[in-house]
Amino acid sequence: MSIALIKTMRPSQWTKNLVIFVPLVFDEKLFQIEPLTRTLIGFVMLCLISGAVYLINDLVDIEKDRQHPTKRNRPLASGQLSKSVATAAAILIPAVVLPLSFLLDPAFGLILTGYLVLQIAYSYWLKNMVIIDVLVIAAGFVLRVAAGVPLVNAERFSPWLYLFTTLLALFLALGKRRQEIALLKSQASNTRAVLDHYSLPFVDEMMAVVTAGTLMTYALYTFSAPNLPENHTMMLTIPFVIYGIFRYLYVIHIQGNGGAPDEVLLTDHPLQVSVVVFGLAVVVILYLA
Numbered sequence: 346m347s348i349a350l351i352k353t354m355r356p357s358q359w360t361k362n363l364v365i366f367v368p369l370v371f372d373e374k375l376f377q378i379e380p381l382t383r384t385l386i387g388f389v390m391l392c393l394i395s396g397a398v399y400l401i402n403d404l405v406d407i408e409k410d411r412q413h414p415t416k417r418n419r420p421l422a423s424g425q426l427s428k429s430v431a432t433a434a435a436i437l438i439p440a441v442v443l444p445l446s447f448l449l450d451p452a453f454g455l456i457l458t459g460y461l462v463l464q465i466a467y468s469y470w471l472k473n474m475v476i477i478d479v480l481v482i483a484a485g486f487v488l489r490v491a492a493g494v495p496l497v498n499a500e501r502f503s504p505w506l507y508l509f510t511t512l513l514a515l516f517l518a519l520g521k522r523r524q525e526i527a528l529l530k531s532q533a534s535n536t537r538a539v540l541d542h543y544s545l546p547f548v549d550e551m552m553a554v555v556t557a558g559t560l561m562t563y564a565l566y567t568f569s570a571p572n573l574p575e576n577h578t579m580m581l582t583i584p585f586v587i588y589g590i591f592r593y594l595y596v597i598h599i600q601g602n603g604g605a606p607d608e609v610l611l612t613d614h615p616l617q618v619s620v621v622v623f624g625l626a627v628v629v630i631l632y633l634a
Contacts (some may be wrong), residue, residue, distance in 0.1 A: 349420035350434055353403055354396030362391045364486060364510065366492040367500045370624075371572075373631050386458060387453055389495045391489065393442050394457060399465040400435040404428060405468045452495035460488040475542035479518040486514035501572035509566060512559040516590065519555060520597050523548045527601065556590060557627035578630045585623035592616045
């Protein structure tokens with residue numbers, strides 16, 4: 346039962362929560378013990394809350410998941426996990442974690458609470474509203490990044506990074522929607538009603554707009570943010586961002602594997618390499634340049 350519960354909390358998708366470390370890195374406090382420790386604790390709390398959100402989402406969608414070719418194998422949909430255990434865990438985890446988050450930092454606690462409320466609203470209502478659904482997904486990523494700001498008392502965190510996070514999250518969310526439409530085709534609306542309002546051409550057009558905006562926003566950040574090296578060496582990281590986005594597009598359109606972004610990141614080696622090299626380049630430029 347415990348294994349089924351943990352599986353339903355989807356630890357593989359907790360990689361999304363790594364963006365909480367963005368303020369730590371970009372505020373140049375990666376090697377300071379206190380901010381690093383506080384961010385690590387915040388990351389664990391965010392993962393637990395995310396796990397509770399996945400429990401709620403699967404409880405809400407249990408009947409639709411049973412009609413999905415892959416989601417029907419999830420513990421709740423397949424009967425491996427009882428609804429009563431999942432419900433108890435979904436209530437108990439936030440009841441314990443949220444008070445602790447306010448003790449860690451009041452602003453962090455407020456952001457974490459807002460994230461939970463937003464995700465619950467998404468599970469019950471917002472995911473059925475066309476366009477709003479992907480905007481909410483993007484907002485979730487922005488809140489993850491914002492959660493890291495008070496934990497490190499960020500002083501040099503550029504607003505450009507919030508905009509870049511929003512556009513990048515929209516890009517990934519639209520990629521996932523595209524994969525769902527392509528995989529399920531005429532049966533898409535049976536598992537996610539909002540998919541009936543999307544089409545491949547429509548999603549592709551939105552992705553084209555968001556892709557251009559994402560690349561332009563990051564490029565503008567690299568030479569306009571006031572906290573970066575004056576020699577504009579951060580611009581050297583632009584090719585890694587371009588490659589990462591283009592590689593994801595390749596995975597979607599050519600390989601036909603545009604599922605959850607975390608799944609793609611965990612399985613596509615070229616994308617993994619580009620992310621690691623990008624991270625190393627950022628650290629070298631910010632801390633050694």
